[in-house]
Amino acid sequence: MTAAPATADGELGAALAALADDPERRPLLVALDFDGTLAPLVDDPDDSRMLPAAADALARLARTPGVLLALVSGRSVVDLHRRAGAPVGTVLIGSHGNERGRVGTYGLERDAIRLDPDQAELLVAVGAGLTAAARGRDGVWVQHKPAAAVLHTRMAAPDVARAATAQGLALADSLGIAALHGKDVVEIAVVLASKGDALAALRTELGAAVVLYAGDDTTDEHAFATLGPTDLAVKVGPGATVARLHTADPRTFCAHLAEFARALD
Ligand SMILES: [Mg+2]
Structure with missing residues (x-):
């Protein structure tokens, strides 16, 4: 891992603009961590709120042809569903990859976890x-x-x-x-999974040609590590990372994401 550069927003903006402009790089899977990425970190996880720019971006991404949307979180799928209010069709990966669900028209469609x-x-x-x-x-x-x-x-x-x-x-x-x-x-x-395993499995299932993944925590490094040279890995906030792109905090990331979603829409 290398220390993330202090300011790399220009590079992130350029990479996102290039991705938005290239219709060959589809289907595109946009997979995003929630806390510390779409929502500022708060002391009590129950107080966590998605930034308005993120909500706007997710709504646009969800209706863009060729774009598949997923949220990838340490939260349980039920908690993530209630907390994020993600658009219909969004895949929800919870508990660091141990749980999976999808936002359906009538609520959460949750895959069962079976423990032996x-x-x-x-x-x-x-x-x-x-x-x-x-x-x-x-x-x-x-x-x-x-x-x-x-x-x-x-x-x-x-x-x-x-x-x-x-x-x-x-x-x-x-x-x-x-x-x-x-x-x-x-x-x-008690079930071994990581955000990386879950992201790699989802990518294969959906047949995504390109993945954009953003996250802020050490657990997101597993997901970054599964990405290839034509994918976009975005580290949000400070800390060592294997991600190639970096931005300062959830606000700057969500501003980029909103611009990216408008460019696609
Ligand atoms: Mg996070």
Whole structure:
């Protein structure tokens, strides 16, 4: 990985304009992370709101022929559906690739997750272990997902967050599972998937010739890593990345995305 350049918005704008202008580069799969990419990061995930420019861009992209739209998030599919209000036809990949759904005319069409007995038992152990890591620690809480549990530390004091995180990572170690350690979260999943696996599978299924993927977190690096030289990988915000393109924050990214969607529309 290399450190992302401080300002690369000109390069991003040019790459998006070239993609919009080239009808040969279709079908185009536009796959976007949600928190920190389409919505500014907030302390409480329940307060997260998509930026108006993003909502406008998604609506335009959804009605553009040759463009396929997907949101790819660590959130559960149900949460992502409610939170994002994405247009009909949008594919929703949730829980870092462990869940899949689609926005239908009458609501969420959700693919089932099936846990085998070992995975179900492991999920109980993960939930209990992370709950123990949160107990007595102010600002630390546990979210239970269909195939994972997540320790959230964003609202905790730094030393409290560090201790809880260490306990969460030790739990994953003791259970022999690789934890996803993202921004202020430790997620332990009992079904192994990544945003990269899910993106690669979706791309094949849809027969996409080109993929535009944007994300802000370490978990998005798995998705960036699946992209080829003619795809567009966009890192949103600071941090080391394998993505070729970069922009400062969700606001600058969504402004680019809105312009791109208008150029296509
Ligand atoms: Mg994110």
